[in-house]
Amino acid sequence: MIAHLYAHIPFCPKVCPYCSFYKEASDRNKTQAFLEAMLTEAEGCAQDLLPETIFFGGGTPTALSTRQLEFLINGLRQRVDFSAVKEFTMEMNPATVSLEKASALRELGVNRVSMGVQSWDATLLQTLGRVHTADQARRSYEILREAGFANINLDLMFGIPGQTSTQWQESLRVTLALNPDHISAYCLTYEEDTEYFLRLSRGEFRPDESLDADLFEMTMDTLAEAGFESYEISNHTRPGRECLHNLAYWFGHDSLGLGPSAFSTVKNERWKNVSDTSAYIAHIQDGTDPVDFRETIDSATRRVEQIAFSLRTNRGVPSHLLPVEKAAALVANGLLRQESDRSHLTRAGQMLADEVAASVI
Ligand SMILES: C[S@@+](CC[C@H](N)C(=O)[O-])C[C@H]1O[C@@H](n2cnc3c(N)ncnc32)[C@H](O)[C@@H]1O
Ligand code: SF4
Structure with missing residues (x-):
């Protein structure tokens, strides 16, 4: 039985210029067909699944409305045995959190949240083209706690163009003051096929590797002092709050991915679904394989x-x-x-x- 299930929700409130995850701006006309396609895909593999961890990533799963999330999660529950689930994570963008949605997700069994804050600095949030303000991120965090989430990760980014070490230290300080259970701190990478990559090639950005190294050191020291354990280079946890789903990936356990661009690894086989939401929906509706490529892992x-x-x-x-x-x-x-x-x-x-x-x- 496969113990790890991933579902890729390819919609975002707005596309960020540095991001290379497969996603598109939310499209009302496609959403219902997408949700139905994902349930059909789940039905086809339900007999092999007994998930201990479920991870809804993206994109931004909470770009879906409360009603759509209920439709999707209830639909999954009807098809897949949820009785062994220990950890059910949902990625969120602070601009897509409301008390109504957060409470509904708690009731639907989501017990871990990963929210993309990136920075608490207004200028840097603007540089990143984020759709939310720092105040909105703080309020969303409070809403999540109010809704009863006891396991919250915040994503941060360093190495942002123009970011100083003082700004990064301040971002870490503000984050720690909120007392999250887990912090993911990523060094910005310039990914091909992003607007940031193009701007880098035009010479608009000047990455500073030595500053990035200093910020990495600062992250490790500051978070260790605050009682976090760095269990992976970019991931820091309060004792006992490691992300079980990511641990499963890192240690090569079998996992099944639903949705466009999702990877699955089962025994010696790996496959990836097409990175195109419309093509994904069309394949499922036609009863053809939504897989883009397969490989055997030797x-x-x-x-x-x-x-x-x-x-x-x-x-x-x-x-x-x-x-x-x-x-x-x-x-x-x-x-x-x-x-x-x-x-x-x-x-x-x-x-x-x-x-x-x-x-x-
Ligand atoms: C799928 S997003 C998280 C949820 C939501 N979509 C959001 O952005 O708020 C996953 C995380 O990857 C990180 N990320 C995305 N693009 C990155 C890049 N080019 N370099 C480093 N980290 C990146 C960000 O920290 C982001 O929060
Ligand atoms: S960083 Fe998050 S919100 Fe921004 S485009 Fe990527 S997945 Fe969407």
Whole structure:
């Protein structure tokens, strides 16, 4: 049985210029057909599912109305056995939260929220083209607590064009003052096919790697001092509040993804649905496969993925998976630390995680 279910909701109140997740601006004409398609897709794989974690991501799942979310979650419950669910996460944008919606989601069984705050600074929110203000994000956080959510993650971004270390320190301070259960702090990446990438190529942005490294250090130190455990390079948790769904991904457990652009990994097979909402709906309506590509994961690929993901976590990677000489060189360069039979990135190694992983796989 597959214990991890992902549902991709490809709608957003407004498309952010740096974001490469598959999404589109909310389109009323498509929504009902999309919801029905997702339920049909779920029905087709329900017999293989006994989810312990469910993650609604996107896009912005709460771009859907309360009524649409009720239709979707109740529809899923009718098709899929929810009796083993421990964690049910929903991603939210602060502009799409209301007390009515938050309370309905609690009643529908959602017990974890991941909200994209990004920054508490008005200028930086504008730079990011965010649709919400800092006040709105604070109010949405309060609404979520009022609705009874006891497990809330806030997403933050650093390395934003024009962001100073003082602004980042302040963002961390304001975030900690709210007392969230989990914080994801991502360094901005310039993803191909985004407006930000285009602007970078035009020379409008000047990324500063040394400042990014300082902000990363500041994040680790500030959050550790506040009692958070950094269990993955970008993810920090209060004790016992790790995201079980992400842990399952990082440790290579089977998962099933519904919706456009969603990935599924089952045993040695991996597939990805088409990244096109209209095409996804049409496939499901016609009874054809909504899959864009499939691949077989051989043992070499599994090893590579295990190393790349595990290295990013505080559990590290079993040392026997690493080539001895390369690992020794990384230890000598201060990028890797070996403890009993496991290898961990040092702080310097964490800043170069992708390069370190590439050198040992
Ligand atoms: C699907 S969004 C979260 C929910 C909601 N859509 C929102 O933005 O508020 C996932 C998170 O990925 C992060 N993210 C998106 N694009 C990024 C980029 N180019 N670089 C770094 N982080 C990014 C943001 O922190 C964002 O909150
Ligand atoms: S960051 Fe979130 S709200 Fe913005 S476009 Fe990406 S998924 Fe949508």
